[in-house]
Amino acid sequence: MPSTDAAPLTPLALSEDLPPATVMPIWTPEGPMALWRSVGGTLSLAADRCPHRGMRLSHGFVRGEALSCIYHGWSYDQGGRCLRIPAHPDLEPPASIRVATGSVLEAGGVIWRARADDPSLPPDFPGFVPLRSLSFAVSRDVISRTLGGESAGPGILKGTLAGSAVILLCAEQAEGTSLIHLLAPADATLDQRIAVSRAAETLRRAAETGTTEAAA
Numbered sequence: 001m002p003s004t005d006a007a008p009l010t011p012l013a014l015s016e017d018l019p020p021a022t023v024m025p026i027w028t029p030e031g032p033m034a035l036w037r038s039v040g041g042t043l044s045l046a047a048d049r050c051p052h053r054g055m056r057l058s059h060g061f062v063r064g065e066a067l068s069c070i071y072h073g074w075s076y077d078q079g080g081r082c083l084r085i086p087a088h089p090d091l092e093p094p095a096s097i098r099v100a101t102g103s104v105l106e107a108g109g110v111i112w113r114a115r116a117d118d119p120s121l122p123p124d125f126p127g128f129v130p131l132r133s134l135s136f137a138v139s140r141d142v143i144s145r146t147l148g149g150e151s152a153g154p155g156i157l158k159g160t161l162a163g164s165a166v167i168l169l170c171a172e173q174a175e176g177t178s179l180i181h182l183l184a185p186a187d188a189t190l191d192q193r194i195a196v197s198r199a200a201e202t203l204r205r206a207a208e209t210g211t212t213e214a215a216a
């Protein structure tokens, strides 16, 4: 099974949204994938399709250091190899039963899609911390125009929401939609963070309806 390492660094999720022993669906340019964290805290990325009968692995569950399929319980290690087939407990699964995997990096509270052959590290955002993620039903370009901010690199926007400087990490999703990971100033008060969060929802409404509703 080939590796799915084909895309450059792309923000996938906020670290706090993926605690140990959980799995979540992730869309990447290569297609749907399952992002999961083992009980021990190791991050892994697997194609979101069980090699057995195609069930989405993001619907599965994490036990220990393995991801198990919800349908018949086949479990896979972090390298994608099948570890166990419950219907045949005495069988050692053939090495040919594998799920494709990808590389991920975690830095500053953000999980990034990485490439095994690319030593690039995720960008650093000193003075900012992750606040929340939001799905937008519009492209990154529309969000950028609506925010009126400036580009700070591929998929990275700087702007102002509710009077606070913010950074938006933008990941293109399927069918022209976007997933935004919002970073706020590390020294923002709780009230300021709430205001930024609400302004981000206003930004989303404005971007999706094509209005110029003020968010800054």
Ligand code: FES
Pocket: 050, 051, 052, 053, 054, 055, 069, 070, 071, 072, 073, 074
């Ligand atoms: S479809 Fe995954 S174990 Fe059967």
